[in-house]
Amino acid sequence: MPDRRSTAVAAALTGLFFLGSTATAHAHGDTIHLTVTGVSAGHPVTRATWEDDGHPVKEAVAGTLTATSADGTSVGPWRFVPVAGEPGTFTTAEALPAGHWTLTAQTAFPALGRAESQAEVAPASVAPPPAAQAVATPRVAAAPDTDTDGGPGAGTPLAIGAGVLVVAVAGLAVFRLRRRSRIRPS
Template identity: 55%
Template sequence: MPGRRRVPERRFTTFRRLAAAACAALAGLLVLAPAAPAHARGETVRLTVTGVRAGRPIAAATWESDARPVGERLVGTLGAVSADGAALGPWRLVPVPGRAGAFTTAEVLPPGRWTLTAESSAPGIGRAEGVVDVPGDDPATAPPVSPDPAPDPALDPDPAPRPSWTWTRALAAVGVTIGSVAAVAVAVLFLRRCA
């Protein structure tokens, strides 16, 4: 019939739906795959209050899964409450020079019995409590602890220079973004040609 307009046939609807679902899944994987940094362990840190040295509280930090000492910089605090309820801190945890996985504070506790609470937020979350007795010695004679001690090359098991994770993350994020946009663009072009 010459006066009748032909309606385009809807072909390949199942195929188009499957292709769209596959492209959406691929784009989702490309976006979400780098969400966890490659160097992140995804673990918790086991903190243990080990005692007091020269009036300074000492805490040990190990990985929960394999009990290896935490070698990275620990972001954490330590607070103290005396037997009579007086609170000190929170103080920043700093590495103990020469002891892997050992952390202390730059501040000195006064003599007495103290309940210590150590908490960390990075590279993993951890919390510990412990009770310590600080002897009545003069804590002023304690050697100072540098908040940022220089690393001892003899103690570092891997003296090779480490890559800059900041640049690696930035480049990975840019690459993933470009790949995701390209995957969505290809999917849109493919679906338009099939229609």
């Protein structure tokens, strides 16, 4: 039968294992920073980086972009399409018509992110839709983003790790109580 010290060490190591693996999985952070960098031939271009370290988001991203014109016309949501050769850069298959637009980019996976920006699409810059994978550097600049939202779940990895540690400590306490009740004579 294992002694108390080995049981306590095993419980502590189990808790640290779960806390350590949770923190490692989210080394970049748990929020995506989005920046609408411009519009290329009518296609909005968005850059996604990790909020904590600024590295490009290289994982698959589930994101959308919506746009509202000055007269209230709304288009989208349009899905993000990765730009080939530019990690963390996305565009849309759809192009905006000429005009002044308020652009809202949002991600749901692998983490939450949100940005709002203004863009002016000139009539001469709207061209037939290029292949989404070949979108070049933006031709019309957009204003910097004004909102990044970490949203709910910003502390989820730490909460999960803490929960596992609490369960491990509770399990150890129950184990010790049962063991003591067996050792005491009746």
